[in-house]
Amino acid sequence: MDYNFNEIEPKWQNYWREHHTYRCLNHSDKPHYYVLDMFPYPSGAGLHVGHPLGYIASDIFARYKRLRGFNVLHPMGYDAYGLPAEQYAIQTGQHPAITTERNIARYREQLDKLGFSFDWEREVRTCDPDYYKWTQWTFIQLFNHYYDKELDKARPISELVKRLESGSMPTESEKPWADMSEDERADYLMNYRLAYLADIPVNWCPELGTVLANDEVVNGLSVRGGYPVERKLMRQWSLRISAYAQRLVDGLEEVDWSDSLKEIQRNWIGRSEGAAVWFPLDVKSNANVLPGAQAYISQCDPQPVPSFEIFTTRPDTIFGVTFMVLCPEHELIDSITTPEQRAEVEAYVTWAKNRSERERQAEVKKVSGVFTGAYAINPLTEERIPIWVSDYVLAGYGTGAIMAVPAHDSRDFAFARHFNLPIRQVVSTDPHQLTDPATWTESLDSKTGYSVNSGFVTGMKVKDAMAAVIDKIEEMGIGHRTVNFRLRDAIFSRQRYWGEPFPVYYKNGRPCTIPVECLPLRLPEVSDFKPTSTGEPPLGHATRWAWDEKNRCVVENSKIDGQTVFPLELSTMPGFAGSSGYYLRYMDPRNDQAYFSPEAVNYWQNVDLYVGGAEHGTGHLIYARFWNKFLFDMGLSVKQEPFQKLVNQGMIQGRSSFVYRSKEDNNLFLSKNIPGREDTTVPIHVDINIVNNDILDIEKFRQWRPEFADARFELEDGKYVCGWEIEKMSKSMYNVQNPDDLVARYGADTLRLYEMFLGPVEQAKPWDTNGIEGVFRFLKKFWKLSESCTDSPADKDQLKLMHQTVKKITDDIERFSFNTSVSTFMISVNDLLAKGSVSKEVMECLAILIAPFAPHIAEEVYHHLGHGTSVCDAQWPAYDETMLVQDTFTYPVSFNGKMRFTLDLPNGISQQDAIAAVKSDGRSQRWFDGKEPKRIIFVPNKIINIVV
């Protein structure tokens, strides 16, 4: 009988469904293992071959772990909130819930065809009220907690209030807690809450009508849609993720992730050590502006002399400071600018503030700035230093003010050159050979070398000078060691419809959270998905969108009276809200009393293996780690890190095919290798589905589009050969490979094996179906082998091969090297086929080994061997080490490192015997020539080398 995958695959998929084969329980005597895929956003385009790559890899591992006797949690769900469904709704009026539902159904159908071992009873959807109830719940917890820096963990905000009330903790502002009004206290606490409302500069995207997080903006354009993004001051919800910056860096030490991804996260968090230093203003020249400056200074640090704070990672270069720079947003500018400079400064500040993010980033190389007319004093040299304003200093980092050392910082160098400011060298790799900085073409930024012209640190190594300067400024009381992070708080509001509503209402303008017992706060129906005419987010269209505090329910917003009925928040949460804790919800997805039960989380702990794309390195993977750490602080999650091991599957690129149309004759197409083709034709993208092994199906091409109906061809060897190129997978290039077509043609098992055979899972690679036939052929051979099964016991050769295969496959899976596993299967099956027949016991072993990779055929073969149960319940075969040992080993024998001949020697032979055997071999005489060898190297089971 032929290998009929069309019959086998649906049959076993039904079997699994009916028998709940993949149902997973939260209790078992077996050890537990949690394998997770990054859940997909169900887009309208359906799955392409890139999606399943990671799913297949994780499915192989999940199935393998199960066969190894683990209780495996392997769930799947949908990240169902998001912009595309909403954009589609705006264009068509179709409710996002309907399109999302439809897309999910399509995804599910496609996923089912691939034979995954997901426990669908645990499915979650972020847009499901039973799910987003807990997203909202977590938000309320974030709102009600602050970060205690001493204990280094989140604590209830009520604890903070208690400490403030008792006076055991003074407020950080000049006003004591007791003297504050209720509003002042609320504002004060808002500075501590982990979810807080603040006026912050945000990435505003007019086209999408929403703000975006930093990781959702690339080069000043939105990731979704590529629309321009502006900088704008808005009142927004944010998550105080920066409070966790240090722990997010430290946690990377504990996890088993690729070095490159860890590095991406470290760069994004951007920890840098340095010093905060207060530079006093030059009181004499600034006498007229002192009152304003004084007010600013009192906020920073009470200093006897008016001064302002800067941050530097190079305190050792403080002797080389020749000017200071403030960012255009700096609060001090207004009060220190001299009357002569005021007009110029104000013009510059206005210009800088109105510049779009895109312009600013595009013109990074252009130097701009303006002198304030004010001076600061270098606290170590007591020199008078001019204070400038420039947009190369960023408001969001450090204190928005820097000490400029043009000799040793390339940006300061460019600024100094542009405005003709002095440059003073204070670091040199060779202190005895100083050159005039005026002749330099670039600054010396390197941290290797010695301090020069630097007072008491002159002659020290840079590293020592850094420490010495910090010690000095700490001693003088004008600064201290400090750490700065690049990581900003995450903006959590989106002015969109299709997202989780905030469980927040506004009482006299002050935000209050709705009681947790009233969750979920359901997303209301709206008449229009666009912003309102007054510029409110789409929720402004909802008629039923006000909170009745007394009756604890949502009511018509016409009833807002400011007494018991209050307006609800109109923004919704961003995409990463729902995806930040879904892995925990899978542990206990139907629990309506809690996010997840303590029993469930204590059993599963955290995700053992997480598979997904590296593009989430600075988004989801940071937010989820933050979310988990917060829940850890609350005593809910039990591990600091959510994802123990992480594998990033490589991107699958498209492989576009081309036909070559003659420039003269629009109906004439030349095959790729026809001489002169390059100059006389233009390449045209052609649908990859009508090309096989780069050979064009001419008939299908003529039918493909009306304009090609009369196409004529110039062939080579009777075939039309297409050209190809690696491009992004995209509809417009006709290179999107849809897995359903391949499943229909070759079956899911072939597709699964082939996607793995393509190369290492982690590696990016072009999709190319040219080799799929080979894998299909292999499965047909595997099928044929199973039919040649006999009852006679396996001979020694077969047993040896079996044990070798078990060992190799086991090792390959453990190292996540699935491409080599497929090769191993091919070799074993070829060997066994060559022997003519195979014993039942060996065949059964092979069926179990291949079950993670090709589950359908494995089930069928296992069933044919007389088993009444699923191969999923089988036991992974063990291998016998003694069976792997060969009787003899073929040693390469080399003389002076040059391979000369091979010698079969018994295994476990001693060094003396081996050498004696080599010496007595006739071929050795040629090199020994009667002499004693200088040195003999014998490595058991490896090599014999003789130096003569």
Added chain:
RNA sequence: GCGGAUAUGGCGUAAUUGGUAGCCGCGCCAGACUUAGGAUCUGGUUCUUCACGGAGUGGGGGUUCGAGUCCCCCUAUCCGCACCA
């Protein structure tokens, strides 16, 4: 600019981690069986050479009896960050 990764036949890749480079598959060549083949099977296939032989893992140097693998310097490609002081 900073950080990370990668580089092996015509192509995708492999190499027990320092031990005969090129496993497995695609493609190609030859043959068998076929009315036929985009089916199946067998053999061959790094380059060069009629052959003996020689060369060979992006380039150059080094360590070693021995290097695709370790070290140093280049080059190219990909990815991440990018005025982060």
